[in-house]
Amino acid sequence: MASLLDPLLLARVQFAFTVSFHFIFPSFSIGLASFLMVLEGLWLKTGKSIYLDLFRFWLKIFAVAFAMGVVSGIVMSYQFGTNWAVFSDKAGPVIGPLMAYEVLTAFFLEAGFLGVMLFGMNKVGKGLHFAATCMVALGTFISAFWILSVNSWMQTPTGYEIAANGQFLPGPSWWAIVFNSSFPYRLIHTVLAAYLTTAFAVGGAGAWHLLKDPANAHARKMFSMAMWMAALVTPMQILAGDQHGLNTLEHQPAKVMAMEGHFQSHPDGAPLVLFGIPDSEAQTMHYSVEIPKASSLILKHDLDAPLAGLDSVAPEDRPPVGPVFWAFRLMVGIGTAMLGVGLWSLVARWRGKLYDWRLLHRAALLMSPAGFVAVIAGWVTTEVGRQPWTIYGLLRTADSASPLGAPAVGASLLAFVVVYFAVFGIGVWYLLRLMAHTPHSGETGVAGQETGPVRTSGIVPGTAPRLEREP
Amino acid sequence: MSGSIDLTTIWAFIIAFAVFAYVVMDGFDLGIGILFPAVTVGHGRNRAMNAIAPVWDGNETWLVLGGGGLMAAFPLAYAVILPATYPLIIAMLLGLVFRGVAFEFRWRDEAHRPFWDLAFFGGSLVAAMSQGMILGALLQGIEVADRAYSGSWWDWLTPYTLLTGLGTVAAYALLGACWLIWKLSGDVQENAYRLATRAAVATLVLMAAVSAYNLVLLDQYRHRWLELPNILFASQVPLLTAIVAATLFWALKRRRELAPFLLALALFLLGMAGLGVTIWPNVVPPAISIWEAAAPHRSQVFMLVGVAITLPLIIGYTGWAYWVFRGKVGTEGYH
Numbered sequence: 134m135a136s137l138l139d140p141l142l143l144a145r146v147q148f149a150f151t152v153s154f155h156f157i158f159p160s161f162s163i164g165l166a167s168f169l170m171v172l173e174g175l176w177l178k179t180g181k182s183i184y185l186d187l188f189r190f191w192l193k194i195f196a197v198a199f200a201m202g203v204v205s206g207i208v209m210s211y212q213f214g215t216n217w218a219v220f221s222d223k224a225g226p227v228i229g230p231l232m233a234y235e236v237l238t239a240f241f242l243e244a245g246f247l248g249v250m251l252f253g254m255n256k257v258g259k260g261l262h263f264a265a266t267c268m269v270a271l272g273t274f275i276s277a278f279w280i281l282s283v284n285s286w287m288q289t290p291t292g293y294e295i296a297a298n299g300q301f302l303p304g305p306s307w308w309a310i311v312f313n314s315s316f317p318y319r320l321i322h323t324v325l326a327a328y329l330t331t332a333f334a335v336g337g338a339g340a341w342h343l344l345k346d347p348a349n350a351h352a353r354k355m356f357s358m359a360m361w362m363a364a365l366v367t368p369m370q371i372l373a374g375d376q377h378g379l380n381t382l383e384h385q386p387a388k389v390m391a392m393e394g395h396f397q398s399h400p401d402g403a404p405l406v407l408f409g410i411p412d413s414e415a416q417t418m419h420y421s422v423e424i425p426k427a428s429s430l431i432l433k434h435d436l437d438a439p440l441a442g443l444d445s446v447a448p449e450d451r452p453p454v455g456p457v458f459w460a461f462r463l464m465v466g467i468g469t470a471m472l473g474v475g476l477w478s479l480v481a482r483w484r485g486k487l488y489d490w491r492l493l494h495r496a497a498l499l500m501s502p503a504g505f506v507a508v509i510a511g512w513v514t515t516e517v518g519r520q521p522w523t524i525y526g527l528l529r530t531a532d533s534a535s536p537l538g539a540p541a542v543g544a545s546l547l548a549f550v551v552v553y554f555a556v557f558g559i560g561v562w563y564l565l566r567l568m569a570h571t572p573h574s575g576e577t578g579v580a581g582q583e584t585g586p587v588r589t590s591g592i593v594p595g596t597a598p599r600l601e602r603e604p
Numbered sequence: 605m606s607g608s609i610d611l612t613t614i615w616a617f618i619i620a621f622a623v624f625a626y627v628v629m630d631g632f633d634l635g636i637g638i639l640f641p642a643v644t645v646g647h648g649r650n651r652a653m654n655a656i657a658p659v660w661d662g663n664e665t666w667l668v669l670g671g672g673g674l675m676a677a678f679p680l681a682y683a684v685i686l687p688a689t690y691p692l693i694i695a696m697l698l699g700l701v702f703r704g705v706a707f708e709f710r711w712r713d714e715a716h717r718p719f720w721d722l723a724f725f726g727g728s729l730v731a732a733m734s735q736g737m738i739l740g741a742l743l744q745g746i747e748v749a750d751r752a753y754s755g756s757w758w759d760w761l762t763p764y765t766l767l768t769g770l771g772t773v774a775a776y777a778l779l780g781a782c783w784l785i786w787k788l789s790g791d792v793q794e795n796a797y798r799l800a801t802r803a804a805v806a807t808l809v810l811m812a813a814v815s816a817y818n819l820v821l822l823d824q825y826r827h828r829w830l831e832l833p834n835i836l837f838a839s840q841v842p843l844l845t846a847i848v849a850a851t852l853f854w855a856l857k858r859r860r861e862l863a864p865f866l867l868a869l870a871l872f873l874l875g876m877a878g879l880g881v882t883i884w885p886n887v888v889p890p891a892i893s894i895w896e897a898a899a900p901h902r903s904q905v906f907m908l909v910g911v912a913i914t915l916p917l918i919i920g921y922t923g924w925a926y927w928v929f930r931g932k933v934g935t936e937g938y939h
Binding site: 213237253305545552 | 659664669676679687690712900928
């Protein structure tokens with residue numbers, strides 16, 4: 134069944150690959166856009182140039198990350214049609230309008246103001262420039278709103294009707310479609326994840342520079358801001374994740390069974406499986422380390438509450454357990470480590486050692502990619518966990534794919550893999566290089582490179598080291 | 605039901621508008637990419653890049669609206685056209701990946717700038733050629749059975765689609781050269797005049813060839829264009845095209861700065877009108893009409909509300925962004 138030449142499997146791998154790669158960039162740029170908005174706002178409010186320096190330092194990084202997000206995002210808007218044409222025809226009337234709203238209210242907003250944000254400070258003045266930065270940040274959030282509404286509708290479809298030709302049609306209320314039952318939880322959980330991802334990336338960069346020079350004021354400021362985020366947002370995220378999990382238990386119990394590794398039903402209290410090797414063939418967990426009744430306590434707030442297992446689900450409706458089980462543990466593990474670093478930073482702050490505790494800096498550096506890993510792990514948990522459905526309980530993944538041959542899907546998959554690893558690999562290297570550049574006063578803007586993009590006013594390339602000046 | 609029919613027509617025009625906006629706006633970006641090898645290394649290329657760096661992302665967004673809008677308003681067309689032109693879509697997307705990252709990467713890595721300039725050129729060329737061939741593959745007709753593409757793997761590759769692909773490359777190059785004329789000065793601008801003249805010749809020859817080919821491509825196209833009384837109206841399009849083309853050559857010869865770009869836009873508008881006359885009211889020739897492919901009434905109404913509110917705003921702030929970066933690139937005090 135799962136042969137390498139199965140076009141369905143290849144189409145799934147292609148979607149998983151392109152969306153995972155894409156997801157890395159927006160999960161960074163959503164948080165980074167808000168961070169930039171805060172930095173510029175603080176600069177305008179306090180007049181302290183350190184905020185402007187940090188704004189410019191991270192703006193260059195934002196520009197590169199955003200470009201990669203845009204080009205990998207356009208691929209996504211066509212993946213639905215190329216590889217999942219049957220799904221597009223059937224679900225288009227319901228999810229198409231939501232995606233159109235994403236383009237109209239988010240993509241244009243981001244793109245329209247990005248040029249001014251990157252290159253326009255000396256053209257439009259501080260106030261309008263800050264407004265442009267806010268619009269870009271708002272755009273990234275609105276984009277998350279719509280696309281997560283689409284994803285949530287596919288997980289918990291509501292407000293639809295089914296036509297004679299098998300198409301899903303919108304019911305009388307779009308509210309019921311947009312605000313489907315898993316959407317608020319997914320939105321909060323994902324946006325907080327983007328903020329944490331950015332916080333740990335920024336914190337890691339700050340830690341790197343503090344390890345090299347603990348006196349660097351810019352590194353201190355970015356590390357301190359990032360650690361506040363880590364300490365404050367991680368507990369919120371753990372709460373949001375817990376609520377999201379309870380919502381999933383209500384609407385997609387099979388996904389939670391896979392996350393928990395519950396092959397069997399537990400009529401009087403289910404154990405929490407801390408570790409084990411899931412075996413879907415034998416429907417059992419090998420070498421499992423369990424806490425009796427703890428799963429029932431977490432999910433039902435009652436030690437003896439019964440919890441159904443995968444044995445209560447028809448075999449053809451069961452999700453694959455392995456990837457969901459492992460990805461979920463990876464995500465929770467990283468979340469716990471994030472909480473640890475956040476609390477540690479509070480202790481360090483209290484003891485006045487935030488900028489001198491080298492072990493904390495090393496830990497923060499180690500954690501700098503953690504958010505990205507957690508985001509992908511969370512994505513795998515929710516997306517593999519909802520298999521075998523594209524529209525949960527209604528349309529099977531196997532019935533959604535385009536009528537394409539394995540060579541076509543395989544060849545395009547190969548092309549995506551080669552190009553993405555090459556292009557985005559180099560792009561990530563450029564990002565790291567920009568982050569490794571020591572932050573200092575008089576930081577240049579995106580347009581401030583000696584040979585960087587020179588805007589329509591003023592200066593001939595190569596004659597002026599700085600273009601972006603405060604007006 | 606009659607309300608629904610009207611909305612479908614409105615939606616066909618909205619999608620056509622998005623496609624047109626994409627074609628002309630990203631058209632000049634891609635055109636500059638196509639011409640990049642003919643632009644002087646150093647100050648020429650840097651300034652050419654700067655002439656579009658603040659706006660390219662917004663321009664490309666129209667492609668997402670075209671694709672996303674097609675899925676939302678005509679889901680059946682989206683589900684048929686994309687599998688039918690599968691390799692072209694993938695090639696276009698990968699081309700756009702290289703083109704898009706080159707904008708940032710070439711400034712971040714001076715040692716490898718020639719490589720990213722090559723990526724900018726190659727990505728633009730592949731994207732433009734693919735888009736033109738997708739148009740050709742659509743116009744030559746797509747086989748459909750049971751709401752799905754039923755043709756073969758290579759249907760998209762014919763002499764006709766190669767012709768439409770080359771025509772699009774030439775036309776984008778013309779737009780790009782005219783944009784450079786408007787935004788640049790000195791030797792780079794002078795070079796752009798030469799490039800624009802050559803691109804205009806190529807564009808007109810290929811437009812004529814595609815138009816002639818259309819007449820033998822499908823019977824319905826020939827009836828549309830050559831029979832009375834249609835011919836009386838339809839013949840206005842080539843006549844106007846000839847007038848615009850003559851004016852364009854005159855404007856290039858007189859070294860006018862803005863007129864060539866506007867006239868090139870007019871050429872695109874006429875091309876779009878000709879296209880509309882040719883395929884109307886089908887969205888997937890020869891057999892799927894806009895009404896058969898249309899999304900249900902509720903989807904159309906919901907999106908129309910959004911378009912009515914946001915499109916004027918989008919045009920407003922996009923216009924503002926262009927206004928902010930108005931004037932010549934790299935010359936003193938033009939604002």
